[in-house]
Amino acid sequence: MSGSAPQPRYGHSAILTGSRILFFGGRGIKNACYRDLHALDPNSMTWYQGPEESGSPSGRYGHTANLIDNKKMFVFGGRDIDKFYNDLYVLDLELMSWTKPKTAGPSPCERANHASLLVGSNLIIHGGFRFNENEVCTDL
Secondary structure (H helix, E strand, O other): OEOOOOOOEEOOEEEEEOOEEEEEEEEEHHHOEEEEEEEEEOOOOEEEEOOOOOOOOOOOEOOEEEEEOOOEEEEEEEEOOOOEEEEEEEEEOOOOEEEOOOOOOOOOOOOEOOEEEEEOOEEEEEOOEEOEEEEEOOOO
């Protein structure tokens, strides 16, 4: 294996795009909440480090990531040690740059450990919890 592997973590997201697996965020040793992006090329077993610029999401875990048209990765929600999120970020996989798009309509509640799925042009967010593990999100 070559390149720099990410620090050990859990609660990260992963998508397959082309021949690479992209990993974002997660929680690690000493409660570290990561905002880094790593890619693994399983054909060459090589790790790559992605951009960690000012436009990237804050460190988080328990979020979801979805691949859109094999060109963009959408990251929704999650949490850090003290806060839950309901924000949406987009990573343009061609430019390798993050944006936070404007959305319309009512926002889903802040949540972590939810599921998300792209259906047509709609990103469906379901379940999860917020504030404490006993408060379940019931909106869709």
